[in-house]
Amino acid sequence: MVESSFLNPFCDEALNIVRNQADLSIVFDVDSRLVDIISFSPHQNLSDESYIPENIINLALKRIKWYIERKNNKEYNSHDYAYLFVEDISFYDVIVFHLTAQAIAYKFNFNSREMRLFVQSQGQIIEDRLGSLMLSEKRELTEDILGELMVSGTVEWTFLKDIISSKKLSLTDLLIDNGEVILDRDEFIYRFEDKFEDRSVSKMYDVLVGDNVKEEVLKNLIMQKTEEYIQNIQEKSHLIEPHPSILTLADEIEKTIDEEMTKYSTFYANVNSPGGYMEIGKLVKEAFPPCIKNTIEGVSSGGRNDAIVLFLTSFASYARLYPGIFANEGANIKVSDIDKNLDITEREILPLIFEAADNCTPPLFEDQPQEKINIISKLGFGMHSEVSLEHEGETKWYTPMSCEKVKIHLPQLCKKDKGCKGINNPLSYYTRAKWNLKKEGKLPDSNQSGNNSNSSGGD
């Protein structure tokens, strides 16, 4: 029987390991038991010693590296990290999980890319571990952990509201009846038996709910708990002096993430056109979708704030710095990864946003000067009046609104043209239109040559 701690670092057994058996003074020491587990993991690549983390700190860094490689390296080889998927690793994995969470909580801001990357890595590790189990083991473990998380046969959908709000799970993908999400087979049959006349109701349960929905709920609940755990540590951080090992780990995590992200972030956008890859470059207004053009021309009272602060800010910054955001989801980029000294942000992006704000009726900053701070915050630089590297990560760099969201928030701006066909995000419209302009030789000179600031740190 596989232990819950293999998937759930918050179960009683896992918490007991952390309370009673984790010793922070030896996390840098070579641990022969850990080395043995790794060495004897089936299919583990042992061709080089660098594949074997010898102590707990190295294991924590390998776990981060695994996720970045898993997401980005086209030549990723699962045998390099086979030890992460053997049950015997649970003991060390639990310690590593809690150490990493604490290191991230002390060193990085809530919602920083480091925190998001860690939370996502936890989701991915759960998914991959579930995939490595036998079907019967997987089902039993899933049931047990859902029970531990207070989710049994049915659960009120409002219990899952945080993961629905963060769009990790969609309400429309859950089967909800009378306020309850149906997860259990007997409950499904009891409620819907008479709804399926010519199909087996039990089979319909397997297809519509079955293992998939339960596993999604489990994964997302643990990701949610991980976020809450980090937040909780941060709230109490001023009361507790962190152990030096945790601070060292935090520095090492930062170094590892920076190195790995530099290796894999090409900042290219995958354009929905044959062979189309778009390098970053100066903003090309001719390629803006109608909704952005309408925003820049000025928005009247009522829709001004959302149009400028939420919509244009994220669009202009991603279009200029990282148009490939949706092609490389989970890449966890921050503005300064591309715009190292924030020159582009200050000289190109903010002036465009501020000009659009001035074009509003009445001009946005005339009666609401605080919206300048909100714009800075949506770029990821906290609630300050200027962008500065020191504050980066205090807030999240907002991703551009989808067309669906524009229709809800700002329906007056959505005036489709033929370029909108098949597009579900204004940024995709932009990258496609820019690619077409490039193909036709109509891009301004600075863009024709592929004005990539990745290496230079600004242009």
Place this chain on the structure above:
Amino acid sequence: MFGKSSVKERKQFYREEWNLKDLPDFITDELPRREFGFDHYGRGPNDRYKVFKNPDFLRRFLKSKSPFAAYISIAYYRNPRSREDWQKAEYVFDVDAKDLPIRSCSCDEGEVCEECLGQSLEIVNNLIDTLDGDLGLKNIHLIYSGRGYHIRILDEDMMLADSDLRGEVLKYVAGATVPKSSYPNPDPSMAASNFNFQHFTLPIGYHKIFTDRVKYNIQHLKGNEKIDGINPKLLKDIIKFRHFLDEDAWGLFKGNIGPRRYNNIVNAMANVNLATIDAKVSIDIKRILRLPSSLHSKVSMKCVEVENRENFDPFKYAVPKFVHERKDEEVAVKK
């Protein structure tokens, strides 16, 4: 409707007809924590940040000012006078008869009539059935706003919800997302072959909600609508074959339309479903809404809480006395 109210009529309404008892309990319950806004000249609410310690102060204000329109915040604040320290907010669905993307009446643009108001009532009833029956939300109130309906939800979970959650629930209740159709085969040995289900073949959950909304829309088409993704020929064919839906014969309907064009209908209807509700209102956590019991002076109707949502008739319950008197005068003049 009944045209604009004169200043004299507004004064008459607030002095003679308006009564404290007309304020619903959910409004008076925590009155001092709400912000009030007033429109005195018919140009939009410009007298904002008003707070009343108790209903009697509100009564005195209404009687002395007889505003063109009165509004109350859906939000509760610790300091409503400056809209600071937001505590919670009602969750609202706003269905305006004049803005329905599909209307079976022949009203001019921007106008409303008995028929489209009736249609709005059917729509909000369907929405409430989903909010209550499917999502299990509690403490739901329906308000006739003068030209449509507000569903005001004081369910504790939703009152604390952020805009994102409100948006997700809105999409579910409205039927604004095309339901998932492809499901992985639960048999691991057949993992490569997915199951595909058309929305109308699954009579439960979100699929049923979406199917019901699409059917309603199709049955109310007149044939002159302009809907993104549906060209005039397709619109004509939808109307030609919609009789199949009377018996829920979706397969025959789809067969006659053709699979590719049916796909266009499904996508277009998800957009229509969203456009039926003023989505901006639902995701807003600081909006002000027309005060139940107040006068909608543009159309000379009362904004009232609906007691019996199945057979509410605004012309019976929401017409102020002065409108009847106008008619009496007209009759007298004609005689």
